[in-house]
Amino acid sequence: MCIIANPQELKKRHVELAAKQERFPKKVIVCCGTGCLANGARAIVDAFHAHLAEKNIKDFTVEAVKETGCHGFCEQGPLVVIEPQGTFYTRVKPKDVAAIVDKTIANGEILSPLLYKDPVTEHRIERYHDVNFFAHQSRIALRNLGKIAANDIREYIAVEGYQALAKVLTTMTPDTVIDEIIKSGLRGRGGGGFPAGKKWRTCKSVQSDIHYVICNGDEGDPGAFMDRSIMEGDPHSVLEGMMICAFAIGAKQGYIYVRDEYPLAVVHLQKAIDECEANGLLGDNILGTDFSFRIRINRGAGAFVCGESSALMRSVAGEVGEPRAKYIRSVVKGLHDQPTVLNNVETFANVPIIMLKGADWFTSIGCKNNSGTKAFSLVGKVRNTGLIEVAMGTTLRTIIYEIGGGILENRPFKAVQTGGPSGGCLPESMLDLPVDFDSLTKNGSMMGSGGMIVMDDKTCMVDVARYFLSFLVSESCGKCVPCREGLYQLHELTIKICNGEGTEEDLVRMEKLSESIIVGSLCGLGKSGPNPFLSTIRYFRDEYLAHIREKRCPAGVCKSLITYTVLEDKCTGCVACITACAYNAITGEKKKPHFIHQDKCEKCGACVAVCKFDAIEVK
Amino acid sequence: MSMKTVTITVNGKLVRATEGEYLLKVLRREGIDVPALCQHDAVEPYGGCRVCMVEITKAEWNGWSDMVTSCLYPVADGLIVQTHSNQVIELRKTIIDLMLARNPHTPLIQQLAADYGINSTSFQPVPEPNDCILCGICTRICDTMGFHAISTVNRGHGREIAPPLGEAPESCVGCLACALNCPTNYIKFTDSGKTRTIWKKQFEMVTDKRTGAPTITREFAEYLIAHRNIPADYFDLNDESHRKETATNMGAIAAWSREDLK
Ligand SMILES: Cc1cc2nc3c(=O)[nH]c(=O)nc-3n(C[C@H](O)[C@H](O)[C@H](O)COP(=O)(O)O)c2cc1C
Numbered sequence A: 001m002c003i004i005a006n007p008q009e010l011k012k013r014h015v016e017l018a019a020k021q022e023r024f025p026k027k028v029i030v031c032c033g034t035g036c037l038a039n040g041a042r043a044i045v046d047a048f049h050a051h052l053a054e055k056n057i058k059d060f061t062v063e064a065v066k067e068t069g070c071h072g073f074c075e076q077g078p079l080v081v082i083e084p085q086g087t088f089y090t091r092v093k094p095k096d097v098a099a100i101v102d103k104t105i106a107n108g109e110i111l112s113p114l115l116y117k118d119p120v121t122e123h124r125i126e127r128y129h130d131v132n133f134f135a136h137q138s139r140i141a142l143r144n145l146g147k148i149a150a151n152d153i154r155e156y157i158a159v160e161g162y163q164a165l166a167k168v169l170t171t172m173t174p175d176t177v178i179d180e181i182i183k184s185g186l187r188g189r190g191g192g193g194f195p196a197g198k199k200w201r202t203c204k205s206v207q208s209d210i211h212y213v214i215c216n217g218d219e220g221d222p223g224a225f226m227d228r229s230i231m232e233g234d235p236h237s238v239l240e241g242m243m244i245c246a247f248a249i250g251a252k253q254g255y256i257y258v259r260d261e262y263p264l265a266v267v268h269l270q271k272a273i274d275e276c277e278a279n280g281l282l283g284d285n286i287l288g289t290d291f292s293f294r295i296r297i298n299r300g301a302g303a304f305v306c307g308e309s310s311a312l313m314r315s316v317a318g319e320v321g322e323p324r325a326k327y328i329r330s331v332v333k334g335l336h337d338q339p340t341v342l343n344n345v346e347t348f349a350n351v352p353i354i355m356l357k358g359a360d361w362f363t364s365i366g367c368k369n370n371s372g373t374k375a376f377s378l379v380g381k382v383r384n385t386g387l388i389e390v391a392m393g394t395t396l397r398t399i400i401y402e403i404g405g406g407i408l409e410n411r412p413f414k415a416v417q418t419g420g421p422s423g424g425c426l427p428e429s430m431l432d433l434p435v436d437f438d439s440l441t442k443n444g445s446m447m448g449s450g451g452m453i454v455m456d457d458k459t460c461m462v463d464v465a466r467y468f469l470s471f472l473v474s475e476s477c478g479k480c481v482p483c484r485e486g487l488y489q490l491h492e493l494t495i496k497i498c499n500g501e502g503t504e505e506d507l508v509r510m511e512k513l514s515e516s517i518i519v520g521s522l523c524g525l526g527k528s529g530p531n532p533f534l535s536t537i538r539y540f541r542d543e544y545l546a547h548i549r550e551k552r553c554p555a556g557v558c559k560s561l562i563t564y565t566v567l568e569d570k571c572t573g574c575v576a577c578i579t580a581c582a583y584n585a586i587t588g589e590k591k592k593p594h595f596i597h598q599d600k601c602e603k604c605g606a607c608v609a610v611c612k613f614d615a616i617e618v619k
Numbered sequence B: 001m002s003m004k005t006v007t008i009t010v011n012g013k014l015v016r017a018t019e020g021e022y023l024l025k026v027l028r029r030e031g032i033d034v035p036a037l038c039q040h041d042a043v044e045p046y047g048g049c050r051v052c053m054v055e056i057t058k059a060e061w062n063g064w065s066d067m068v069t070s071c072l073y074p075v076a077d078g079l080i081v082q083t084h085s086n087q088v089i090e091l092r093k094t095i096i097d098l099m100l101a102r103n104p105h106t107p108l109i110q111q112l113a114a115d116y117g118i119n120s121t122s123f124q125p126v127p128e129p130n131d132c133i134l135c136g137i138c139t140r141i142c143d144t145m146g147f148h149a150i151s152t153v154n155r156g157h158g159r160e161i162a163p164p165l166g167e168a169p170e171s172c173v174g175c176l177a178c179a180l181n182c183p184t185n186y187i188k189f190t191d192s193g194k195t196r197t198i199w200k201k202q203f204e205m206v207t208d209k210r211t212g213a214p215t216i217t218r219e220f221a222e223y224l225i226a227h228r229n230i231p232a233d234y235f236d237l238n239d240e241s242h243r244k245e246t247a248t249n250m251g252a253i254a255a256w257s258r259e260d261l262k
């Protein structure tokens, strides 16, 4: 590798690399994202190397094997895709590799047992793009994930990588770059949805010798992994986005703040940075221009609140990662008191392609004031879970029933929680809501960084509020009173209701307390902290009232309010439940109805799980 | 900082202030009673207790208003401030109510609660209350002086003030600035004979040349002589009031020496 001296040379390299890719369209794509690696993808790569070397199949050399980033469908992993026909194999084991090489690769035969089975139609699907999970997505930020090898800059250059940077450096000024980003309507993907271009413009306008760019890769929401996947699977798109931002605001130094639990992301980002430095894409006089920029990685401290902008900047500066109250915004006085742009990983990943294809292209996707797409991590009681990206304005119904394949076991849908721990829950009547920043906020939830948890009728919404509040109580940094004490008390009150000890006055008190927490808290954690309560009381008040007035948990979840009893007419006396009960709470003779002793029952549910005759009732 | 004079409106009255100075300072100067539990002149504002919040607006905000902590809000021309509007009072009461649940026996909080007409907390009092109100004055003073001997530990509701690992802090010089500035006297220390104990650490005292009475700890004296150009005879004073004054002034001393170090 050597320095790419100028944009023309970069273009030449792209043309060469892309031509090479075209000459060798045959590929074995093995997903090597964190999920698939955990399920044994490394052994599969090794097995492909061994078998391909041995078999010597035309155009399918060892080099055809590509280790890509996450496809988002980790639960079906390890994934293997055979290109160019796009044959899609799921849950591949090392022992399957010989057959894949001999049959599919050598003879084009399809190995049906390895194909994905559509959970609704039960049909085996042959091709990647025919899988419903992928077919309804539009991928912009995740455009290269699962397509290119994550840790090779040549792969990125082959797919027009750094062409946006070259275009910006040679044909644009900082102002025209910012104009384009403003025109594209790109809003921050990390939570608040603040217009990125506006942030850049303000930062640029602050007179200072030093400006900073920071990329927020803290991703603290439990279960969310959009940013991780991008950093692992397509690190160069993040770097390129940061470089374009640096050019626009006049920054010479950038930082990527990566959460400590993401070791692979750190390795791939560092490799990408090293490759850029070796190729003259980072450092002094990038591509022979007078633009100079460097990027350093910071490892996060691991607390949820470190993702908050002021806490993150303190952490980058080597101080305690705690939010700081400031009435001067960080675009004016941020890291080391210098003007700083902080954007999310996904926000930056969108930037290069916007600069290449133009703002008009970007605004043609999505909906009004919400252009482009958004990545979500879809989890919970849906058949297909994983990382997805859809055009803004896609309805919850499409996401849950088309991409997600509907609710597990065909149970009724009850609610979807969006926006991470401090987001909100939306009920069935909202299924046709277009998913965008404004619609979610207007209806009491939020976009957050894109968590989406689907819940079925067996979910108790009071218990859900209690659960998310307990997360927030333990993640509150404890600096300010409304959040530290207020969320604690709000959580205590939800426990009281779950225990059947709540009153209607408690609800009034909780609503008032929530208001004070929102107004009084120092940072976004406290300010959005009451959301789990506020959104559930808004849409599921009846369920709260059932706990309070009737001492009943309609979903059968809150232990204090439910009892397990054997239905005598259904019980066959099979004794399965006696063995399952760890608390010796069940007695009964063979072939006679059994009996649950309420004084001993710990309400663990083990008996229900083993009873094949639906003979145990939970009420 | 600019020294531009600006005019703001506080509770309907026109008030002159310096642009950029903290609003709470202006309110105090005007004799307006706004509670403030985590503010201390020797250290930077913190924004932790939130009882100093006031409502602000400006003519050009078209009726929109905001709630801000006055202790760290920089004053600008045309600011219109309400220190006791309904919204402010309601919020302050909830916060005090919450604090009373955490510190039910602490006189400072009891008094503030009484001022706002709260007799007992409407929330669930914590199981084992103490007198620490987590204002962070102690840690900030210690940090400002450059010792960094104590800090907050644990997140959220379990937050506490403690030395690292709960052991006698190596960098503590026994200056007492933390203890003497603690608004609730929660930090305990003992001076007995020529020994001082604070944070489980024992110190030997320097003695007054004339009377032989203990003055300050040897570590603190050495530090001041070495790093702060304080003449040795400064330590001859030994009575309680002087010590408190010294402790309070340490913040200011630290501030100018920090400037020097730049
Ligand atoms: C408690 C808290 C946690 C946050 N965590 C994250 C995070 O993990 N990742 C992120 O990008 N933004 C997070 N944010 C939002 C950031 O403060 C900031 O708004 C964002 O990174 C700005 O980038 P964007 O405009 O591109 O979204 C968090 C905010 C709060 C209040």
Ligand code: SF4
Pocket: A305, A323, A475, A476, A477, A478, A479, A480, A481, A483, A484, A521, A522, A523, A524, A525, A526, A527
């Ligand atoms: S709102 Fe919560 S997380 Fe934020 S500073 Fe206050 S206590 Fe810490």
Ligand code: SF4
Pocket: A564, A580, A581, A582, A583, A584, A585, A586, A596, A600, A601, A602, A603, A604, A605, A606, A607, A608
């Ligand atoms: S719920 Fe658990 S404890 Fe109760 S009877 Fe069933 S198995 Fe036993």
Ligand code: SF4
Pocket: A566, A570, A571, A572, A573, A574, A575, A576, A577, A578, A593, A594, A610, A611, A612, A613, A614, A615, A616
């Ligand atoms: S498992 Fe069900 S059917 Fe069998 S004994 Fe228990 S309750 Fe009866």
Ligand code: SF4
Pocket: B131, B132, B133, B134, B135, B136, B137, B138, B139, B161, B178, B181, B182, B183, B184, B185, B186, B187
């Ligand atoms: S010990 Fe005293 S000064 Fe320190 S935080 Fe607690 S109350 Fe404040």
Ligand code: SF4
Pocket: B138, B141, B142, B147, B148, B149, B150, B171, B172, B173, B174, B175, B176, B177, B178, B179, B198, B199
């Ligand atoms: S005695 Fe002084 S050095 Fe020790 S903890 Fe208190 S303020 Fe810090």
Ligand code: FES
Pocket: A031, A032, A033, A034, A035, A036, A037, A069, A070, A071, A072, A073, A074, A075, A077, A078, A079
């Ligand atoms: S890691 Fe392979 S699909 Fe996510």
Ligand code: FES
Pocket: B035, B036, B037, B038, B039, B046, B047, B048, B049, B050, B051, B052, B053, B069, B070, B071, B072
């Ligand atoms: S004095 Fe202002 S927040 Fe505590």
